[in-house]
Amino acid sequence: ARGVIWGCSYKRSTLIVCSINIVVALYVLRSLYASLYLYSNSDFNKVVKYTPDQVRKMEESIRIRRAKEPIELVKIVRELKEEFSRGEMVAGLPKEVMNRITDEILQRLRSLNSNANISEQRDAIESWRKEKLQEVKQLVHGTGGLNSSILKQEAGMLERALESDWAVLSENIGLWVPAEIIHQEHNDKPEDEEEPEEEVLPGRPLSPECHAELHT
Structure with a gap:
């Protein structure tokens, strides 16, 4: 009789311990789920919501900053970098x-x-x-x-x-060929204009000694 009582008490105690473990596990899972839920809600509440006026001001600020960027300077720097890399490639x-x-x-x-x-x-x-x-x-x-x-x-x-x-x-390699110079004569004179006749400018009168005379 004692063996039957002892067997029943052992099974009962085992059942009680398992029940307690299940309850504790469920409580731990519930606590973890609740903490995760609260953490996600707190992160969602931390998200900054901007008004339409603030969004418009930020867009205007970005537009002004882009407009003041030194585009030409950036372009020159990029070209210099490309030229420098080409020089390194040739130097290699x-x-x-x-x-x-x-x-x-x-x-x-x-x-x-x-x-x-x-x-x-x-x-x-x-x-x-x-x-x-x-x-x-x-x-x-x-x-x-x-x-x-x-x-x-x-x-x-x-x-x-x-x-x-x-x-x-x-x-x-020191190769340099000078540019070919093509000489072109430009005539700026209108096509309808005629060539002026060459005029003989009068000079000083000759002295009597310089006149040619016919000698016989």
């Missing part, structure tokens, strides 16, 4: 490549006639630049010949220098 070319480019351009100029004018020199340099650019592009894309004098790792930088940074590259 090895000295051997720069010397090779200079020698090839000089050889192309020497192949011209001794009386070649500035326009012919410019055309020769531009022709060399296009040929070299084509060679470099073929090398970059893996379609170039094996007899190229440019290494593949240098071809990418040289491609950009020949295509978009040619002026910087020309300055770095």
Whole structure:
């Protein structure tokens, strides 16, 4: 009988303990949910609500600030940065490549006639630049010949220098071709106006000794 009573009391105590644990867990969950709800409501209440007049003033302030921005100065700074980056890209070319480019351009100029004018020199340099650019592009894309004098790792930088940074590259290798001066004679005279006849201005009268006489 005692064993039956002891078994019943053990089961009853176990049931009571489990019930208490369930109640405590539900209370903890309820407390957590309530705290989260209060925290979210407090954050929502902290959101600043602006009136239409305040919104209009802020928009006007942004518009005035944008209008006073130094657009031209920002544009100049951006252009200087781009020019500086191009100079760094060209300066990154090895000295051997720069010397090779200079020698090839000089050889192309020497192949011209001794009386070649500035326009012919410019055309020769531009022709060399296009040929070299084509060679470099073929090398970059893996379609170039094996007899190229440019290494593949240098071809990418040289491609950009020949295509978009040619002026910087020309300055770095000391290439300068003067601009061709074309002389044009301007005639500002109206078309209907006739050419004035040349007038002989009277001079001082000759002395009697200077008159020619017929001698027999």
